[in-house]
Amino acid sequence: QRRGAMMGCLRIDHPDIEAFIDSKRDPNRFRNFNISVLVTDAFMQALDADHDWPLVFGGQIHKTIGARALWERLMRATFDCAEPGVIFIDRVNQANNLGYCEAISASNPCGEQMLPPYGACLLGSINLAAIIERAFEPEAHLDETALSELTHTAVRMLDNVID
Numbered sequence: 001q002r003r004g005a006m007m008g009c010l011r012i013d014h015p016d017i018e019a020f021i022d023s024k025r026d027p028n029r030f031r032n033f034n035i036s037v038l039v040t041d042a043f044m045q046a047l048d049a050d051h052d053w054p055l056v057f058g059g060q061i062h063k064t065i066g067a068r069a070l071w072e073r074l075m076r077a078t079f080d081c082a083e084p085g086v087i088f089i090d091r092v093n094q095a096n097n098l099g100y101c102e103a104i105s106a107s108n109p110c111g112e113q114m115l116p117p118y119g120a121c122l123l124g125s126i127n128l129a130a131i132i133e134r135a136f137e138p139e140a141h142l143d144e145t146a147l148s149e150l151t152h153t154a155v156r157m158l159d160n161v162i163d
Contacts, residue, residue: 011040014055036086122161
């Protein structure tokens, strides 16, 4: 039985970030999750300056760690386990054309679509192979009329899903 994947994100300044970074090293943890660390511009500045980095929750500093050590831990886990991913969250929000009414806080599990809290990922695909005329022949070509009609139908279907 195939189960859908979920996305788990945690900010780079959260007190549990070290455990979160290392969580995928245990194959029994977060089995149906992709995980990413939300990296802020402030962290990148601390990293560049080789400063310490506070881990904060509820306005209280719980621990301080070297920004470089934390970054190296994150990069090592990403190299070793292919996770966590990195989302440069401040940059994402700066580029969000809906920034006036929402703040991005995560992405869908594969990272194609940035999402606000309670946002939904709505992706669709078109099988182009199904509309190739005379496939594997010298006259092979894409049926552009069929592509146009199929695209129109797919967009309408995805709009209906949202509605």
